[in-house]
Amino acid sequence: MSASFPAAVLFDLDGTLLDSAPDMLAAVNAMRGARGKAPMLLAELRPHVSKGARAMVRQAFPELDDAERETWIPEFLETYERELGLHGRAFDGIEEMLATLEQAGCPWGIVTNKPEYLAAQLLPKLGWQERCAVLIGGDSLPARKPDPLPLLVAAERMGVEPVACTYVGDDERDITAARAAGMASVVALWGYRLSEDDPFAWQGDVLIEDPRELRLAASWPAPS
Template sequence: MSETIAPLVLFDLDGTLLDSARDLHAAMDALLAAKSEPPVAFEEFRPVVSKGARAMLKQSFKQADEAARESLLPEFLAEYERRLAEHSRLFDGVADLLERIEALGPRWGIVTNKPYYLAEPLVRKLGWQSRSAILLGGDSLPRKKPEPDQLLHACAQLTVPPVRTVYVGDDERDVQAANAAGMRSVGALWGYRPLDDDPARWRADALIEAPLELIERGLLHGL
């Protein structure tokens, strides 16, 4: 492997590698029905998926206060666990990107805020358990993104310095975590994003419109 190529590429999961919005939306609709609440439109729900389960509950249970929404969190996650990977699909270009990264030589891994007990079976269903060098969930450490702890832990476990690592994610928290960790931050613009969220303000080192731009624009080089 060339000394100029980053030895490690880390990815967010939902909204970056995997389009899981349909399964999450189905889980939320089931929960809403169980509580005699009207369904939430998919177009309204999808943009907040990368903000996490609490943001999805806030978007869907608009009349509930924070304490009431918090009490619904275990039920929502249980509904989602029952539907895990029924309709989730890789974003276009992701499979090719991972193959290209492997051909170039770097290792790649996943650092997500999704709980590990949900992320791990997804990774197995995708056949990535032997390909991904590391998988860290939002509950793997006391703090999660936007704090840099998960990213720094991944680097320590794989003995790669953060300065020679690239992190790709579709949410501002991903960029904040990567910047705080001292690694190259890349914003994925094909993911989930509210209309009022301007990626130009994230302060990412680069923004990409499609997965293969990571390689085509040389964003793995120079590290």
């Protein structure tokens, strides 16, 4: 554990900073309704949110084969964009944790697999557009998580060595990317997981149940 806050912190977005599942649910239910299907329940979709658009469309329309499902992704993204920020919110404790980092002089940014144009629209809705030091989406670079490239570029843009950064995420891809980038990692246990996921097997440096724990410098892992 660390005696001080990291030099910089990078976060995943959906399932880590933002409880966006209600927005996603509104999108898939709009698509299901247009096809005469009953709405899904939040509990049915929520575990799949961190796996991305394709996983959510697969859960909403399991009868489709992979090829047909792929053609529905643009419709999902367009529908989701209309619901963006209308139903979801930051997880409890996130605002307090971010404020603590800022008070400690620790810059923070976001590295997400969500398309950058969607993530960028969320920042002003959350009041983060002036606070977030860097934003990299899943389409910002030639590779996305679990590839370490987005994390490495984010650190470079923040002017911080990767080994001085910590990455926080709720999915195995986040922890894999952090390890490959040479960053310490925090597993956000408050996020989205499938029942078969085992976050203890991801080899994150620390596992945290509540973002409020990260208001304490001692809760953060020591640099890699």
